[in-house]
Amino acid sequence: MKLSHLIVFFLSFYLISTAISASEIQIVDGNDSPIEGLVIFLTPITSAGSDSKISPAQKSIIEIAQLNKKFKPYIKVIRKGQTVKFINKDDISHHIYSLSNSKKFAFKLKAEQMPELVKFDKTGAVSMGCNIHDWMSGHLLIVDTPYYTFTNSTxxxxxxxxxxNEYWINIWHPQLNSDNHLQRARAVFPLNQRKKIKLDKPMLEIPDQEQIDDFDFLDGY
Structure with a gap:
């Protein structure tokens, strides 16, 4: 076997082995249709029912932009203790705020103004809006685990x-129709086979982030 063929063989074997070794969770609705864009995060459970020791978060700064009068991205997941940089990429002013118990804040961001830095020291969901453009909405989820991701198109x-170890499988989305927009299941990881979870209620519609009238912003705000 030629060296180039041998390299391709081992690379293919590695990729297949990696895919097989990954534990897969599939989320579907009541009609068994897959749901994309749900946040899935795992929290380890000890035999006593409390969370085990969790590795600390990296000190990297996460960016959330305001662009085209929308939050970009609409949903962001960060680790407890991380800092978010809010940056206005529009040529108009924004007034970002949150009234969530996990973090309350309010600040103005004018066009070309320096970004605002906010540190999040408490886990939970944070809903954000703009006092000037009331159709704007964005969401932060602060977790205390390195195991989090989004469901793909399948x-x-x-x-x-x-x-x-045994873990809580936490399913979260601001439009999840359940208490605190959260649904849970238990499982032992690594999984022996793909775990399929069916949501008990249909998802709510994601609101359109679009201007509903001609009002833009107050001069000199």
Whole structure:
């Protein structure tokens, strides 16, 4: 076998092995249709029912932009203790705020103004809006685990976990029709096979972030 063929063979074997070793969770609706864009995060459980020791978050700064009078991205997941940089990429003013218990804040961001930095020290969901453009909405989820991701177009979330442990599977989305927009299940990881979870209620519609009238912003705001 030629060296080039041998390299391709081992690379293909590695990719296949990696895909097989990943634990897969699939989220579907009542009609067994996959749901894309759900946040899935895992929290380890000890035999006593409390969370085990969790690795600390990286100190990197996460960016959330205001662009075309929308929050970009609409949903962002960060680790507890991380800092978010709010940056206005529009040529108009914004007044960003949150009234959520996990973090309350309010600040103005004028065009070409320096970004605003906000540190999040408490887990939970944070809903954001703009006092000037009331159709704007964005959401932050602050978690205390390194295991989090979004479901893909087939409703699947993948996790690479080598050490066997029992975890809460937390399913979250601001339009999830359940208490605190959260649904939970238990499982032992690594999974022996793909775990399929069916939501007990249909998803709510994601609101359009579009201007509903001719009002833009107040001069000199």
């Amino acid at each position: 409703g699947i979330a993948q996790f690479n976990i080598e050490k066997s």
